[in-house]
Amino acid sequence: MATRRDERTRESRRLLVAAAAELFAEKGYRRTSFIDIADQAGISRGSIPWHFGNKLGLLEAVLDDQLHAVLTGLPPSDAAGDALNQVMDFIRLPATRLFITLLAEAVETGSPIREHHARLHAALRQGVQTRIPAHAAPPGTTPEALTVLLVGTVIGVHAQWRVAPEAVDLEAVQATIRALLPPSLGLA
Known part of the structure; x- marks a missing residue:
């Protein structure tokens, strides 16, 4: 019994993960401090190492949380409906913004988050691939x-849309993807 x-x-941990996700998406991993996260969450900064060990541990918790939210939001592979939508x-x-912001840091040589981002991409690919017949x-x-x-x-589409939303018509992009991909994917 809890x-x-x-x-x-559990609530402190949840608040810290949510605050870190928002700040990492906005400022990036390197430019976000424990103080920033603690202030955003309204929790003592000493709680961060207690819950997560270090900043990389917090990043891992953020990526796990966001990836879980994304993958549970995808339809099951046998679901009817428009998978392309x-x-x-x-x-x-918002999770996609986080993933893109962190990607910019992850591709740098010697990046401390490269391995974490590689695992994230592998999990995303696996989540998508299980939905392709x-x-x-x-x-x-x-x-x-x-x-x-x-x-x-x-x-790529997300990055372009974030940088210049007025120049990227997401509905036109969706129609183009639908036209280019084979109907056997079940995206129509």
Whole structure:
């Protein structure tokens, strides 16, 4: 049975993860401090190492939390409906902004978050690939390569939309993706 202290601990952890996710998306990993996160969460900064060990531990918790939210929001592979709409909805998610902001730091040589971001991309690819029917890949391609293409497309479209939203018509992009991808993907 959970005690009041257990509940406070879970709530503190949740608030810290939410604050860090917002700040990492806004400022990046390197430019976000424990003080920033503690102030945003309204919790003592000493709570961060107590809950997560260090800043990388907090990053791992943030990525796990955001990835779980994204993947549970995707339809099951056998669900009816327009999967492309849900792929396009991913572009608008706050988690996608976080992933893109961190990507800019992760590609730098010697980045402390590179490994974490590589695991995130692997999990995203796996989540998308499980939703692509085995027979859906066009001739001469593989489901794995198609998955890399889809994840890369979403990342690229999101980055362009964030930088110049007035120049990126997401509905037109969605129509173009629908026209280019084979109907066997079940995206129509």
